[in-house]
Amino acid sequence: MEQERLNNIETIKDAQDYINAYNLYNARAEDQELIFKRLKKCEQLATEHKDISLIIKTRNYLVNYYIHQNELEMALSLSLQNKQMAEKENKIDELIAMYPGLIELYNNLGDYVGTLNIINEYEAKIQGTDNYLQLSVINTYKAGLAGLLKEFEKCHEHYLKSLEYAFLVPEKINLPIYIYNNIGYQLLEYDKQIARDALENGYQLMQKNIDQIPEYTKAGLECNLARTYLKFNLPEESFMHITNAISRYEKMKNHYEIHLAKIILCEVYLEKKQYEQALELLMQVEQEKAVGINKIILKSCYENMVRVYECMHNYEAALAYHKKLHQLTESIFNEDSNTKIRNLQIVHEVNMIKNERDRAAAMANLKHDFLANMSHEIRTPINSVLGISYLLQQDMLTDKQRDYVDRLQRSGQNLLGLINDILDISKIEAGKMELVPVLFNLKQWMQDIYQQLNYKAEEKGISFILMIDPKADTSLSGDMNRLTQVFINLLGNALKFTQEGHVTFGVQVVHQTQQYTDVTFTVSDSGIGMNQDQLDTIFERYVQASAAIQHKFGGTGLGLSISRKIIDLMGGHIEVNSSPGSGTTFSIQLKLRTGAEAASSEDSIIDTAFLKNKKILVADDSEENRSVMIDILHTFHPEIITDEAENGIEVLEKAKHTIYDYILMDLDMPGKNGLETLPELKQLTTTTNTKVIAHTASLLMLSADEFIEIGFDDLLQKPFPPRELLFKLYQLR
Secondary structure (H helix, E strand, C coil): CHHHHHHCCCCHHHHHHHHHCCCHHHHCCCCHHHHHHHHHHHHHHHHHCCCHHHHHHHHHHHHHHHHHCCCHHHHHHHHHHHHHHHHHCCCHHHHHHHHHHHHHHHHHHCCHHHHHHHHHHHHHHHCCCCCHHHHHHHHHHHHHHHHHCCCHHHHHHHHHHHHHHHCCCCCCCHHHHHHHHHHHHHCCCCCHHHHHHHHHHHHHHHHHCHHHCCHHHHHHHHHHHHHHHHHCCCHHHHHHHHHHHHHHHHHHCCHHHHHHHHHHHHHHHHHCCCHHHHHHHHHHHHHHHHHCCCHHHHHHHHHHHHHHHHHCCCHHHHHHHHHHHHHHHHHHHHHHHHHHHHHHHHHHHHHHHHHHHHHHHHHHHHHHHHHHHHHHHHHHHHHHHHHHHHHHHCCCCCHHHHHHHHHHHHHHHHHHHHHHHHHHHHHHHHCCCCCCCEEEEHHHHHHHHHHHHHHHHHHHCCEEEEEECHHHCCEEEECHHHHHHHHHHHHHHHHHHCCCCEEEEEEEEEEECCCEEEEEEEEEECCCCCCHHHHHCCCCCCCCCCHHHHHHHCCCCCHHHHHHHHHHHCCCEEEEEECCCCCEEEEEEEEEEECCCCCCCCCCCCCHHHHCCCEEEEECCCHHHHHHHHHHHHHHCCCCEEEEECCHHHHHHHHHHCCCCEEEEECCCCCCCHHHHHHHHHHCHHHCCCEEEEEECCCCCCCHHHHHHHCCCEEEECCCCHHHHHHHHHHCC
């Protein structure tokens, strides 16, 4: 029943069990098409469930499948992708597990420089550890490579070193037997006595632990013992071991190894002058040609056929097989030559792809660093501009002064919008944009946007019409902030490009159930409109309707591209209809979750009495930012007690002697930044009930939830509206 369940992989648990029980050697004896389907099913389930470890393990076995099928290009491409994923996700154990497959792959490709590089990388991963198992395996691979390069003394040295480590891992008794077997196989032509001693040591160890040793290890060792005893003219000993090996291989149904062992048995019969038995056996092997047999084995079969017939003085038959041997040898030579050329091409092509990926990753990192620096350097002064203009708006001003301050505030917000657009594009490209659903009232949300933009219509003397379906007075769940971003952009464009007439913002509830609500939003205007060519490119980045429009109305051409990406992320659809001089209409269809209750809003009236006598420490390396933030806090409540610090060291020192209710901590302070300060801050007895809110002007690659997991209580991205700070203080009270 257990095996049947593993064969029918339907759940992630089935996939995990199958991969954990997977045996490379046994898999080679099974239906290869079925093995491939199972592995692909496991990969699919692992991907759907975002089980990174399982994805990497499964793909590692897929690589070995491709190697066994001689699909080396697929194997190399997948292995490098898999390795990149393991490195990116810091999956060290999975990365170490894939090195053997990579080494085998580069060996099969004949790229011994690549093999050496992988071995060195493998060794570097475990350097300085007491992982004797891995140290033994690494030295085995070094020995194997030296043997391929005919450096037999070095090969022997590495095998001896490998054995030293293997005996330090007593629970892996199979490992020293495996190494003894490799020595016997690889050094037989170099020094048959070394090979014999190693194989006999391995055999004695196997006999002492016979029940713990896998069948394929036993069979392989006896097969190599048979080959070695033939070199010493000991056919009886050779016969005993090779017949044992064949019996074991037949139980495992490993046809390749069975054929190989039968060739050795044939050589034993030749040594014993039992020509009829040898001929009968060779005939059996040759008959396998019809169902597929390795050409190297078939070549050995023909070589022995020639020997047998010559020994039987049947020279006509010997000549016939000699011709077959010549043709097959020529075919193998041509195939090997073509394979070597193709393998060189594969290595070259894959290396080119890898280099391109590395260059792309380097450019992406460079772009990220640039955006992070730009974000910090521009957001920091904007934070002061918006903060000071907010403080001025709280004072008694003349109408002219208030107009100036309002313009200053709007200009700062426009500049902030430009920066946010650029950063949003970067997040979208990196796949880092995430939706944060909240409950909100659809009707109230639309009215808030209307109030926010109505002044622009009043300034231009055009009508701004709000059309709300009566059924829209309902609670929905969605990313309200991203939706606001979309419609601020669409309505802002409509108001910008309409000189007379009207702009309409409407919604219709198309269908509603207890789970979902289908809504259609429209933004229409009587503005300048667009022709078909302009409509074809309107959602592309950095594209505007024309250079003249860009010159007259400004803008970056990013807003609509970002808006479509956001709607796509929400599973919705956006379309546009327009003609020159007749205005433009955007239509957006969305399916949002139906909410159970009205959402809390940052715009709700908050009683700030909770802040009376609250102690708040403002930590920021910018004196100007500290001053502005402290002044803003005092507008919330005049009896707030504020303190300030310019780096993490000062924060810790002040927090030791004062119990603060809130600490507003910048992440980018020199000396000791916010992230470095937090762990020590949390260990202080004086901060047990202190709420720590992070704030930063830098480009963030982590979400607010991830910062909360680190240990912060919340996060503010500078510059932030004062009401957002107040709302977070209120939430954490």
